[in-house]
Amino acid sequence: MANGIGYLLLLLGVGGYFTANTSVLSMRRSLFDHQGWNIWPGIISAILIHLIGRGAGLFSHGRPIVWWVYMGMGGVMLFSLFFYYRLVMKRSLTALGLSWVQLPLQLVLGLRWIIGYFIIGNVSVYLFAIFFLKVLDFPQVFETLIVRQRQAMEGSVGLLALVEAEWGAAFLWIPVVYLVLVGPILEELVFRGLLYGPMRRQVGPVFAALMTAFLFMLGHGQIAQSTFVFGLLFAYLYESTQSLVPSILFHVLINLRSLELYFAHEVSLSPTGMMAEAGWRSLFYALLFSLVAAIHWKMIKKGHRLHVPVSA
Secondary structure, X not given: OHHHHHHHHHHHHHHHHHHHOOOOOOOOOOHHHHOOOOOHHHHHHHHHHHHHHHHHXXXXXXXXXXXXXXXXXXXXXXXXXXXXXXXXXXXXXXXXXXXXXXXXXXXXXXXXXXXXXXXXXXXXHXXXXXXXXHHOOOHHHHHHHHHHHHHOOHHHHHHHHHHHHHHOXXXXXXXXXXXXXXXXXXXXXHHHHHOHHHHHHHHHHHHHHHHHHHHHHHHOOOOOHHHHHHHHHHHHHHHHHOOHHHHHHHHHHHHHHHHHHHHOOOOOOOHHHHHHHHHHHHHHHHHHHHHHHHHHHHHHXXXXXXXXXXXX
């Protein structure tokens, strides 16, 4: 409870600071200079997300139906935010970089970083496996690292397990849709779409990325290095491609990984099997990265460049 109150006070303090600080940095022309909204829509949205999640955690004991209400409220909040953004704030979606004209290049740029992350992750697992299995002959250490990686995604896995246990596998599509579509779009719209721009205009992209990643991490109810790093990567994708689409796609793929772990939970891979899987995944992602890089090079040769949409 104390952590939750502290997070709410932190959000209010951030909102107060950026409201009192009216200075705006002089930067190169970018998407964020055309947004213009203040920080409070993002602050209030982050508070609501936090309260809904904390409320579900407090009242769900012995009442699994609470998690249905939680997922439903997430969907209602996402719809309400788009309604507020378009009709109350009177903003075009191009102010978030959602432009059909630039979508192909933005996706290609985003995919390069996303696939690069998966290459680094799988190569790291492969090297750790070699070190602990072949060099030190300590398979227990490697198994512990894999277990901790899976525990980092226990929230999503727990929701799926609850739904399957209470209502059966036929209802799993509902939390799947929430975890891979509603949740990522809602969180990216709030933490990157509504919060990053106002912060960036006053403190610059580096501090804005650090602050939104920190709030994003605390919003998940824990201090986790992986969540903070993901927040930084999402902010970088938003900054470098000037579109929410790549960060949403990355967020979706990360959540899909947790689904993969859940549906494969009965498969007990040996440390050697885990090492082989990481090796094949690394090779596959390397080939995929080469293909995407070739497509990007060809698009650049044809004169495709990122620019701020005129309607923004």
